[in-house]
Amino acid sequence: VVAAVTSALTGLSLPEGFVAVGEIGLTGEVRSVRNISERLEEAKRLGYPRGAIPAVGLDRNNHSGYSTYGHVEEFCRGMFMPDQ
Numbered sequence: 001v002v003a004a005v006t007s008a009l010t011g012l013s014l015p016e017g018f019v020a021v022g023e024i025g026l027t028g029e030v031r032s033v034r035n036i037s038e039r040l041e042e043a044k045r046l047g048y049p050r051g052a053i054p055a056v057g058l059d060r061n062n063h064s065g066y067s068t069y070g071h072v073e074e075f076c077r078g079m080f081m082p083d084q
Contacts, residue, residue, distance in 0.1 A: 002072055003052070003079070010080045019043045019051035020075075028072040032057030040066065052079070 003020045007013055021039055022030045032054045033039070040063055043051065053063060055070035069075040 002075065006076050006080055012080050014079065015050065017048050017050055019048040020053075021051065022054040022069075024072050030054045030069045030071060030075065037063075 002024055003014055003018075021033065021036055021043070023033055025031055030052075036053070036058055040051075040053065050065040051067075052069055052075055053066045055068040058068075067078065069078065
């Protein structure tokens with residue numbers, strides 16, 4: 001939802017084949033979700049080779065093409081304001 005809202009507000013679209021997996025806490029932290037590795041494998045199988053995933057609770061070595069984020073602000077800056 002954060003990706004969609006930020007995309008709508010900025011007028012910038014996310015890259016094709018992009019998926020975001022995780023949940024956002026009340027203070028903006030990006031948290032892992034249950035069975036995240038299986039979800040990412042399924043996303044890759046369905047044609048989503050890149051995306052955004054939580055910085056904690058996951059072995060990043062098994063998920064190349066996916067960027068990690070610890071806070072929603074990091075995600076928004078990284079995806080929609082890469083030069084700042």
